[in-house]
Amino acid sequence: MEDMPHPVRATVASLARRAGVAASTVSRALRDDPRISPEVRARIAALAAEAGYTPNALARTLVSGRSGLIGLVLGPMDNPFYAEMMQQIVSQAAARGWRLLLLHAGDGPMEEATAAALLQYRVDGCLITSAGLSSRAASVCAENRVPLVMVNRVAREHGSAVSCDNLAAGETLAELLMQAGHRRLAVITGNPGTSTGLERTEGFVRRVLAAGLPAPLLLPGGASHAAGYAAGQSMAALPAGERPDAVMGVSDILAMGAMDALRGAGLSVPGDVSVVGIDGIAAAGRVPYRLTTVAQPLEAMIARGLDMLLARIGGAQVPDEVVLLRGSLIRRASARLVAPGQG
Amino acid sequence: MEDMPHPVRATVASLARRAGVAASTVSRALRDDPRISPEVRARIAALAAEAGYTPNALARTLVSGRSGLIGLVLGPMDNPFYAEMMQQIVSQAAARGWRLLLLHAGDGPMEEATAAALLQYRVDGCLITSAGLSSRAASVCAENRVPLVMVNRVAREHGSAVSCDNLAAGETLAELLMQAGHRRLAVITGNPGTSTGLERTEGFVRRVLAAGLPAPLLLPGGASHAAGYAAGQSMAALPAGERPDAVMGVSDILAMGAMDALRGAGLSVPGDVSVVGIDGIAAAGRVPYRLTTVAQPLEAMIARGLDMLLARIGGAQVPDEVVLLRGSLIRRASARLVAPGQG
DNA sequence: TTGAAAGCGTTACCAC
DNA sequence: GTGGTAACGCTTTCAA
Numbered sequence: 001m002e003d004m005p006h007p008v009r010a011t012v013a014s015l016a017r018r019a020g021v022a023a024s025t026v027s028r029a030l031r032d033d034p035r036i037s038p039e040v041r042a043r044i045a046a047l048a049a050e051a052g053y054t055p056n057a058l059a060r061t062l063v064s065g066r067s068g069l070i071g072l073v074l075g076p077m078d079n080p081f082y083a084e085m086m087q088q089i090v091s092q093a094a095a096r097g098w099r100l101l102l103l104h105a106g107d108g109p110m111e112e113a114t115a116a117a118l119l120q121y122r123v124d125g126c127l128i129t130s131a132g133l134s135s136r137a138a139s140v141c142a143e144n145r146v147p148l149v150m151v152n153r154v155a156r157e158h159g160s161a162v163s164c165d166n167l168a169a170g171e172t173l174a175e176l177l178m179q180a181g182h183r184r185l186a187v188i189t190g191n192p193g194t195s196t197g198l199e200r201t202e203g204f205v206r207r208v209l210a211a212g213l214p215a216p217l218l219l220p221g222g223a224s225h226a227a228g229y230a231a232g233q234s235m236a237a238l239p240a241g242e243r244p245d246a247v248m249g250v251s252d253i254l255a256m257g258a259m260d261a262l263r264g265a266g267l268s269v270p271g272d273v274s275v276v277g278i279d280g281i282a283a284a285g286r287v288p289y290r291l292t293t294v295a296q297p298l299e300a301m302i303a304r305g306l307d308m309l310l311a312r313i314g315g316a317q318v319p320d321e322v323v324l325l326r327g328s329l330i331r332r333a334s335a336r337l338v339a340p341g342q343g
Numbered sequence: 344m345e346d347m348p349h350p351v352r353a354t355v356a357s358l359a360r361r362a363g364v365a366a367s368t369v370s371r372a373l374r375d376d377p378r379i380s381p382e383v384r385a386r387i388a389a390l391a392a393e394a395g396y397t398p399n400a401l402a403r404t405l406v407s408g409r410s411g412l413i414g415l416v417l418g419p420m421d422n423p424f425y426a427e428m429m430q431q432i433v434s435q436a437a438a439r440g441w442r443l444l445l446l447h448a449g450d451g452p453m454e455e456a457t458a459a460a461l462l463q464y465r466v467d468g469c470l471i472t473s474a475g476l477s478s479r480a481a482s483v484c485a486e487n488r489v490p491l492v493m494v495n496r497v498a499r500e501h502g503s504a505v506s507c508d509n510l511a512a513g514e515t516l517a518e519l520l521m522q523a524g525h526r527r528l529a530v531i532t533g534n535p536g537t538s539t540g541l542e543r544t545e546g547f548v549r550r551v552l553a554a555g556l557p558a559p560l561l562l563p564g565g566a567s568h569a570a571g572y573a574a575g576q577s578m579a580a581l582p583a584g585e586r587p588d589a590v591m592g593v594s595d596i597l598a599m600g601a602m603d604a605l606r607g608a609g610l611s612v613p614g615d616v617s618v619v620g621i622d623g624i625a626a627a628g629r630v631p632y633r634l635t636t637v638a639q640p641l642e643a644m645i646a647r648g649l650d651m652l653l654a655r656i657g658g659a660q661v662p663d664e665v666v667l668l669r670g671s672l673i674r675r676a677s678a679r680l681v682a683p684g685q686g
Numbered sequence: 687t688t689g690a691a692a693g694c695g696t697t698a699c700c701a702c
Numbered sequence: 703g704t705g706g707t708a709a710c711g712c713t714t715t716c717a718a
Contacts, residue, residue: 011711022689027713035687052487057463058401058410059711062694067401072445074433078625083426090448094457099464100445102415105433114437120400121442144395225629260630282421286568287603288631354695365705370697378703402695405710 010051018051019044030055061122070309071123071146072100073137075130076107078224079253081279081296085129085151088302096306098124103137107223110136119144125309127151128159147312149305152296154195154322160312162305165324166196166278169294170203170248172329173276176292177246178211181339182274185213186244188221188231188254197221197250200278204248217244221254228257235273236265245273246335252277252284252293259289259334274335280327290333297325353394361394362387373398404465413652414466414489415443416480418473419450421567422596424622424639428472428494431645439649441467446480450566453479462487468652470494471502490655492648495639497538497665503655505648508667509539509621512637513546513591515672516619519635520589521554524682525617528556529587531564531574531597540564540593543621547591560587564597571600578616579608588616589678595620595627595636602632602677617678621670633676640668 008014012030016023021040029036029044030053047053061067070093075082093100101123104110115136118126125147128137141148142158150161177185187204190197201218208216219231228249235243235258249255255277259269269275277284280295304323311318331337351357355373359366364383372379372387373396390396404410413436418425436443444466447453458479461469468490471480484491485501493504520528530547533540544561551559562574571592578586578601592598598620602612612618620627623638647666654661674680 009711012713013711023711024690024713025688027711028688031713037687040687054459054462054487056405056465056711057460058404058465059694060713061401062399062405062696062711063713065694077426077430080423080426083420083423087420087448090445091451094447094454097456099460102433102443102445104437105430108434111437113440116397117400117442119397122399122401144397225626229630257629264630283568286600287572287607352695355697356695366695367697367699367706368704370695371704374697380703383703399695402710403697405695405712406697408710 010048010053011056015044015047015051015053019047066313067122067124068097069099069101069121069123071103071118071121071126071137073103073110073126073128073130073135074105075152076223077105078107079251079279080281080283081251081253082129084281085298085302088298089127089129092299092302092306096310098306104130115140118146124313125149127305127309128153147309149309149312151301151305152196154199158320160308160320160322162301162308162323162325163196164278164294164296164301164327166199167203167206169278169327170200170205170250171207172203172294172327173248173278173292174204174207174211176329176331176337177248177274177276177335178208178213179339180246180274180335180337182246182336183213184217184242184244184246186217186219186235186247188219188228188247188249188258190250190254191222194223200248200250219247221250223251223253225253225257225260228254229261230257232258232261233265236262236267243273247273247275249275249277252279252281252291255291255293255334256284256289259291263288270334270336276335278327280330285330285332292332292335292337293330294327295330296327301325353391353396354399358387358390358394358396362390409656410465410467411440411442412444412464412466413441414446414461414464414469414480416446416453416469416471416473416478417448418495419566420448421450422594423624423626424594424596425472427624428641428645431641432470432472435642435645435649439653441649447473458483461489467656468492470648470652471496490652492652492655494644494648495539497542501663503651503663503665505644505651505666505668506539507621507637507639507644507670509542510546510549512621512670513543513548513593514550515546515637515670516591516621516635517547517550517554519672519674519680520591520617520619520678521551521556522682523589523617523678523680525589525679526556527560527585527587527589529560529562529578529590531562531571531590531592531601533593533597534565537566543591543593562590564593566594566596568596568600568603571597572604573600575601575604576608579605579610586616590616590618592618592620595622595624595634598634598636598677599627599632602634606631613677613679619678623670623673628673628675635675635678635680636673637670638673639670644668 016026029041128150148159221227277293284291359369372384471493491502564570620636627634
């Protein structure tokens with residue numbers, strides 16, 4: 001190891017000096033501009049490698065107007081779904097050569113300074129995955145014409161969105177449960193004001209009513225296992241005659257919490273109560289849950305979202321759009337799937 | 344809504360023009376330089392607000408040499424521990440006014456371009472939470488003198504680290520299990536080459552041997568629930584006389600997988616087998632796991648890690664250091680805690 | 687094919 | 703107190 005006091009970073013100018021050419025020549029050579037002669041290009045490339053040259057992306061931004069950064073706003077991490085989503089985002093963004101400025105993660109409100117950073121660092125666009133309806137980042141983007149795509153939530157006022165067809169997912173599960181002969185249905189709802197949860201609930205309820213059954217029991221839930229657990233406990237506490245025989249959690253994690261509570265209270269799932277969820281998180285597929293669910297097409301959603309962002313960053317005056325992708329039903333052991341006596 | 348074709352961003356120069364002062368004055372006024380007279384400062388502040396001025400952090404970086412960015416490298420997200428850690432990092436970094444450049448998340452190797460981005464965006468420092476021993480980011484940082492702190496792993500060659508005292512955690516759990524009368528012990532190990540897992544295993548084994556018991560059975564594990572589940576199945580398949588009566592997973596998620604497998608095979612936890620883990624993730628505390636574990640002091644670890652990073656970014660020639668924080672034992676229902684016949 | 691110079695937005699230094 | 707000017711590192715005209 002050398003022991004230079006200040007390992008000064010090589011710059012285009014320093015390389016130019018050492019190569020005896022102009023800075024513009026170095027800049028062009030390094031970006032493989034076809035106008036530069038092969039010899040010069042090779043010489044500069046060698047020099048750059050030797051000096052350990054790394055272009056300064058920030059300086060480049062200043063002149064190009066593009067930062068290559070996209071702001072990322074993540075939802076509450078206590079739902080594993082968001083962790084899975086994040087992993088998708090990170091790998092797909094990297095594959096496209098974008099860097100992620102991680103602005104927020106969690107349920108709380110975004111800090112003032114963080115919202116400001118979104119603008120100060122001149123992100124090219126913003127990806128918002130928080131399910132909450134009131135997203136600070138969204139309005140900041142809209143006010144400042146920063147291209148914005150929301151994933152897993154609908155755009156209320158501005159911006160585009162890509163999301164699972166939540167209404168259809170709710171309907172699918174209601175249909176599934178009714179066909180299996182369930183008659184007393186329930187829904188564990190999401191956080192109030194959360195679009196995904198509302199839509200899933202609505203799809204479910206609509207389908208049940210359309211079939212002529214009484215409206216499902218709505219159990220207040222939230223976004224966490226604990227909330228689902230509480231809802232499950234309140235179900236278990238009902239007299240057997242009033243207790244629903246099937247329940248949908250508006251997210252897998254809620255459904256999992258409910259299963260744990262029901263079983264903890266001595267009830268059998270799916271023997272006494274069928275439980276289904278929506279999201280398709282990995283944990284829900286495993287023992288002891290084996291949850292029947294509608295899986296969101298996560299990879300495709302992110303790919304689509306980044307496509308949309310790219311189009312808007314490109315400068316084209318593309319109108320806002322909302323894309324709905326259909327989820328896929330996964331039948332597993334948490335729900336009885338045939339009417340009693342048919343098996 | 345106005346309909347300006349190009350909502351040109353206000354700059355220091357444009358504000359200076361409109362205020363009839365020099366750019367340097369605007370710059371000073373905006374940063375509350377005491378030399379600027381109150382009237383001028385007020386006038387400029389008003390103008391800036393009206394124009395919706397946002398300083399360009401990238402341009403500022405160019406002259407100051409500080410980007411305010413810290414690179415973040417996250418481990419495999421299928422372990423909820425990393426999600427919890429991320430949330431801590433995001434909120435604590437924001438509180439200190441740092442922005443996070445999310446470079447990597449997951450188990451796979453870091454892409455070439457991503458490693459380059461670390462340098463190109465001139466991150467002030469790097470926080471690495473991946474448990475894998477071979478971290479590409481670490482060597483990039485070291486070679487380029489980018490301050491580096493690793494969390495939840497020890498620094499091998501360069502850089503500083505803050506970590507839980509994994510050895511002590513393993514010892515604590517071995518002691519706990521032996522005191523409860525367990526005699527046939529086992530460990531579900533982590534990914535090979537992962538320092539945290541190795542240390543936890545070593546602490547456990549050391550303590551068991553010191554007590555004169557036979558060496559614990561080492562079951563190959565990994566980093567996921569599935570790996571723990573497989574290990575649990577192999578335990579359950581052993582003849583009753585050879586089956587361990589207590590097992591430690593080197594992480595909570597492994598222990599949870601093992602519990603699910605053991606119970607799935609008809610065994611009782613903790614009736615037939617006691618199970619303990621390490622990490623203290625939220626999911627492990629809940630029904631049906633109620634896992635006895637050693638919780639990592641996550642909040643303190645991150646705070647300490649950021650402190651260390653700050654000190655090194657400050658420019659002070661601080662020598663590399665490794666900080667070990669002690670975890671805290673949480674006794675729950677997954678392990679029998681008294682010798683049979685003592686209750 | 688290459689060079690010179692201007693400019694991106696900000697801050698720091700030196701005058702006044 | 704405030705104004706000029708240079709500088710950060712890069713790209714991009716416009717000339718040659």
